[in-house]
Amino acid sequence: MDLSPGPSTSIGPAKVDWTRYGKRYRSDWEHLPECEGWLVRALGGDPSKARCRLCRKEIRAHLGDIKKHARSDM
Numbered sequence: 001m002d003l004s005p006g007p008s009t010s011i012g013p014a015k016v017d018w019t020r021y022g023k024r025y026r027s028d029w030e031h032l033p034e035c036e037g038w039l040v041r042a043l044g045g046d047p048s049k050a051r052c053r054l055c056r057k058e059i060r061a062h063l064g065d066i067k068k069h070a071r072s073d074m
């Protein structure tokens with residue numbers, strides 16, 4: 001399953017909504033199969049960061065980085 005945003009997936013409104021494209025943390029990501037159980041919002045509520053509950057590391061709130069972390073962690 002490829003969840004990365006791309007021009008081929010045109011579901012929803014066409015306008016660019018940056019909250020969808022990984023510049024900010026999205027709590028939706030917590031429900032992705034790769035992220036479930038470890039991904040949490042960064043301490044302090046910084047929207048540009050996410051956090052791994054397992055290794056207690058901060059990750060950039062970019063879906064690519066989060067997925068990379070998921071692969072390195074499991």
Ligand SMILES: [Zn+2]
Pocket residue numbers: 038052053054055056057069073
């Ligand atoms: Zn981790």
